[in-house]
Amino acid sequence: MFVRKTKVTNGGKEYTYYQLAESYRDESGTPRNKVLCSLNGLDALQIANLKLALQAGKNGKAIVLKEQLVAATVLASRRFLDLAVLHRIWNEWELSELFDEILPTTKTTVGPAEVVQALVLQRAVEPDSKLAATEWFPSTALPELMGVSPAAFNNSRIHRTLDQLDTVEQQLQQRLAARCVQKTGAFASLFVDTTDTFFVGRGPGLARKGKTKEGRTELKVGILLLCNERGEPLRWKVVEGTRAENKTFLELFDNLKDVGWVHRVPIVVDRAMGHTADIEAMAKSGLQYLTALTATELGTYAPELPRNEVGGLSLRLDKEPEQTKADCAELTALVQQHGFDLVADDLLVKDLGIRAIGGQDARPITEEFVQAETVAGIKDRLALSHEIRRRLETGELSSQNAAAEAYGKSRSWITLSIAFTRLQPTIQDDIKAGCVEHIPIRALKGIAPLPAEQQLAAYQVLRASGRQRQTQHKPRVPSQASPTLARQVLYFNPELHLQRRRTLMARIEEVYAHVNELNDRIVSGSSRKSNARHIASVEEHLAQRSLRRAFEVSAESDGTIRLIEDTPYLLRLRGRLGFCLLIGHPDLIGSAEDLVRTYRAKHTVEADFRTIKSCVELRPVRHQTDAKVRAHVTLCMLALLLHRTLERRLRPLHMSPEVALTKLQSCPLNLLEHGFYTVTRPDAEQTRILETLGLESLVDDDELRATMTPRHVL
Numbered sequence: 001m002f003v004r005k006t007k008v009t010n011g012g013k014e015y016t017y018y019q020l021a022e023s024y025r026d027e028s029g030t031p032r033n034k035v036l037c038s039l040n041g042l043d044a045l046q047i048a049n050l051k052l053a054l055q056a057g058k059n060g061k062a063i064v065l066k067e068q069l070v071a072a073t074v075l076a077s078r079r080f081l082d083l084a085v086l087h088r089i090w091n092e093w094e095l096s097e098l099f100d101e102i103l104p105t106t107k108t109t110v111g112p113a114e115v116v117q118a119l120v121l122q123r124a125v126e127p128d129s130k131l132a133a134t135e136w137f138p139s140t141a142l143p144e145l146m147g148v149s150p151a152a153f154n155n156s157r158i159h160r161t162l163d164q165l166d167t168v169e170q171q172l173q174q175r176l177a178a179r180c181v182q183k184t185g186a187f188a189s190l191f192v193d194t195t196d197t198f199f200v201g202r203g204p205g206l207a208r209k210g211k212t213k214e215g216r217t218e219l220k221v222g223i224l225l226l227c228n229e230r231g232e233p234l235r236w237k238v239v240e241g242t243r244a245e246n247k248t249f250l251e252l253f254d255n256l257k258d259v260g261w262v263h264r265v266p267i268v269v270d271r272a273m274g275h276t277a278d279i280e281a282m283a284k285s286g287l288q289y290l291t292a293l294t295a296t297e298l299g300t301y302a303p304e305l306p307r308n309e310v311g312g313l314s315l316r317l318d319k320e321p322e323q324t325k326a327d328c329a330e331l332t333a334l335v336q337q338h339g340f341d342l343v344a345d346d347l348l349v350k351d352l353g354i355r356a357i358g359g360q361d362a363r364p365i366t367e368e369f370v371q372a373e374t375v376a377g378i379k380d381r382l383a384l385s386h387e388i389r390r391r392l393e394t395g396e397l398s399s400q401n402a403a404a405e406a407y408g409k410s411r412s413w414i415t416l417s418i419a420f421t422r423l424q425p426t427i428q429d430d431i432k433a434g435c436v437e438h439i440p441i442r443a444l445k446g447i448a449p450l451p452a453e454q455q456l457a458a459y460q461v462l463r464a465s466g467r468q469r470q471t472q473h474k475p476r477v478p479s480q481a482s483p484t485l486a487r488q489v490l491y492f493n494p495e496l497h498l499q500r501r502r503t504l505m506a507r508i509e510e511v512y513a514h515v516n517e518l519n520d521r522i523v524s525g526s527s528r529k530s531n532a533r534h535i536a537s538v539e540e541h542l543a544q545r546s547l548r549r550a551f552e553v554s555a556e557s558d559g560t561i562r563l564i565e566d567t568p569y570l571l572r573l574r575g576r577l578g579f580c581l582l583i584g585h586p587d588l589i590g591s592a593e594d595l596v597r598t599y600r601a602k603h604t605v606e607a608d609f610r611t612i613k614s615c616v617e618l619r620p621v622r623h624q625t626d627a628k629v630r631a632h633v634t635l636c637m638l639a640l641l642l643h644r645t646l647e648r649r650l651r652p653l654h655m656s657p658e659v660a661l662t663k664l665q666s667c668p669l670n671l672l673e674h675g676f677y678t679v680t681r682p683d684a685e686q687t688r689i690l691e692t693l694g695l696e697s698l699v700d701d702d703e704l705r706a707t708m709t710p711r712h713v714l
Contacts, residue, residue, distance in 0.1 A: 003039065003051050005702040018047055023706055033706055051676070073673045080141040080669035080679065081686065082661040084698045086121050087145050089642050093183065098175055102168045103161075110152040115161040116635070118142055118153060123639040125661055127617035130158050141669040144677070147709040162631040169634055176641075177234040181261055187228040189598050190267045191605035192252060194245050196220045197619040197633075204626045208241030223618075223633060224248050226267075231604050231644040233637040238630045245272040253285040266290045266588055268602050279357055279583050283484050290584040290599055295576050302352065302490050302581050331494040331578075340492060343593045348492045351592035356483040357583070382431055385417035392418075399552040401566045419448040427459050487584040489592040497578025504574060507545045512563065514541055519560040531555035538563075611643055612636045615658055646693075653692050660689050667699070675710060677701070 004021040007014055018039040024032055039047065090096070099113035121142065122133050137143070138150035165172075181187070198218035199207055207219040222243055226235035235256075239248050249269055256262045266288045273282065274294035282289040293301055332342060340348035388407065391397040397406060400414045407414070420431070423444065447458040515538060521527040522534065529537075535553050538561055542548045550573070552564040582599055590598070612618040616639045623629050646657040653660075667682050679699045682690065690696050697703045 001036065002705050003047060003702055004033065004035070004706065005700060020050075021706070074670045075673060076671040077668040077680075078141040078144075078671070079139060079665060081667035081682070081698065082125055082664040083121055083140055083142055084145060085646070085661070085664060085690075085693065085695060086124055086642050087117075087142070088695055088698065089645050090117055090121070093179065093641070093645070095638070098172070098179070102171045102175065103164055110148050110157060112161045112164055114146055114148050115153065115157055116165060116638070117146065118148070119158065119161075119635050120638045120642070123616050123635050124642055125665070127615075129622055130162070131155055133158065143711055144669065144708045150711070159628075162628055165631040165634055166627040169630060172634065173235050177259075177261060180228065180232050180234065184230060184232070187261065187265050189229045189601065190226060190234070190262065190265055191229070191602050192224070192226045192249060192267060192269050193602070193605040193609065194222050194224050194239075194248060194272075195609045195613070196222050196241065197621055199624075200620045200622045201624055204624055204629050206238060206240050206626050206629070210242045221629060222248065224252060225605060225608060225637075226252065227605050227608055229601065229604060230648065231608050231640075233608065233640055236633060236637050238626070238633055246275070246278045249273050250278065250281050253282055253287055253289075256287060257285055262287060264288060266584065266598060268599055270602060271295075274583070276357060279486065280484050283357065283486065283585070288585040288588055290582060290588065290595065292599065293581040293583050298576055298579060298581055301355075301488065301583075302579075327498055328494045331497060335492050335494070340490075341593075343596075346493050346495050347593075347596065348494070349592045349596055350490045352488040352490055352581075354485050354586045355488050357486050381417050382420055382428060385421045388414060389418050389421045399554070399564055401552050401564065401569075420444065422448040424452055424455055424459075426456070485586045487582075487586050487588050487595070489582040489584075489595050491580055491582070491592075491596045493578050493580075500577040501574060504577070507547060508550075511542060511545065511547060511551070514538070515561050515563055522559050522561070531559055534559070534561055608640055608644075612640050615643060616640060649693050650689075653689065655689070664689060669704075671711075675712060677705060677708065677710065679704060 001020060001022050004019045006017045006019065008017065009015075020036045020039055021033050022036055024034060039050070096113040096117060099116055100111065103112040103116075105111070118137055119130070119133060122128065122136055126136060128136065134153060134155050137153045142148070143150045143153075196212050198212060198216070198220045203219040204221070206221045208221075209217065209219055212218055212220055220241040222239040222241060222245075224235070224237045224239060225233060227233050235252065237248070237252075249272065253267070256267075267290070269282075269289065269291045271292045271294055273279065273289075273291045274297075276297060279289075279291065279293075282291070328345075332348065335348050336342060338350075340350045342348050384407075388397070388403050392400070392403060397403045400418075403414045420428070423431075427444075443462055447455050447462070450458060518527070518534065518538065527534070535555060538553050539548060542551055542553070550566055550570055552566065554562050554564070556562050582595055584595060588595060616636045618633070618636045621629055621632055623632055643657050646660065650657060650660055663685055667680050667686055670678050670680060672678060678701050682699050687696075690698060
């Protein structure tokens, strides 16, 4: 039995009533309360003495009733209110019931569902190692809230549960997505992206050495996340550290083809899937997709863009722009002349309708085309390649950029052609005789830098594998009658154009300053490196600033370094700034502006990654097996679900979950003498948070005692 307190507001006044109640479980095992009698005739002292008497009776102790209300001695204070809020959200998602259904049941005092819940709540408020969780758990009120003995929450049970959690990851994701639909409604859009995490120690089998998203060289794994527009995690996967993003995305599309809640919902992916080949692969999945075309293909797809004299995109201004409203207005007026609609200060949109994927210059892949690229194409280029190389060596052509301009070819075409001239004479004779059928031209370029013997050996391997492919496979000839169609929307952000244009100018100035400083050292004799080393260092400096293709680097007769700008490339690069072409499934509904705003909302998944990296602390990972790493990521995703739910409910307060949980943390659960539990009275701000969340009952002592299990009983 316990004393139950009820507050009622009537006519602007609040009334408090007390009742003697008893807890029981109904036929389904759900806890219920039954009122035994009303206690409205008792004063505050009598109510307090009755509570003490009931508590003493549960503990089998005798007490002396107080003649006046006095403060009781606090025996222990335990972290409570922030965890109680998350515990309530966990229960509202019915996650314990979900884990009871999918995790193996055991005849232990603590089930896997309770262990998972404790680890997720720790990850949400005080992320640390799993070993630290065994010390953290008893210091909180979770044992009372969950009805779990602190001693039963040990390291062996934690790691056993992590292994079990890894085995049910796919079931969990399927059930969790269905529950999100049930609890929060159908999805308006889906967002997918990848991040990575690194390790303390040797790392698991999936870990590979490489650069993280922040540019650090670490042992890392990749993490894929699919979420809805509310940021709720629906699918996630740990992949090999250096796996290409597009392969991971396409595998996800393939796995989602038969999932009901995905159909007719646009899946938004970033520019990692913006190449034509990847767009066509997404189109074949039948799912609705929306992505942004990679910048290098932009000019081919969108002939409506303003052009400069070399065919690049161009916004010609009378002066180099600054980040001012006048510059933005001038840019906006220029772009509007090309049929763009101004829908916001930072957004101009042009609907290109439904068009074939590949742009105006797309060529069909036919057997004749494949043959021309592998045989006749190389054969015709070989003689021209020797001519270009000769003119470069004699100085008749100053650089590969100059050669590209002289012959009307791209620089990559020139580079590839020159590589053919470095092939051994016997290989070149085979090319002239047309004996290199079914050897990809890029493969021939790849063996060109090898020493003579290795080059010939590699060539024989290529020929053997080429003959095998010719025998076993016929070139795939897709139907030219039905090109792949896509919805295409072009948009422009004038503020972004100006920002990136100024950034580009600053990077170019840095490059010239770096070369001038290097030349000063060369002239003064303080740098004794060879010309080749100097050129290599400058090229590395350019690559770090994404400007390697913008300059030709050479050494003068006195050893100083000379930079030659690739003017056409820089014009094209500058002209693309601020433009974005969206490519989507042809059945996508909504206006062009709607699609742009949907794509721009991809910050939802980016915000999820920021949350699990910062608040939930996904990284670094201290596990050394793939299974434990996958389980760790699953815990982070469940903590993210609680975080996103709390964030949505706190919007009226304009308060982040991190701030709210920090403020709630200072309200503990206190154990008083005689085994009596009470919650420290919340302050005004804590009360405001609880009222916004609709969880005022968490600080009601009577309600708490009705739902909490005292630690000495566990």
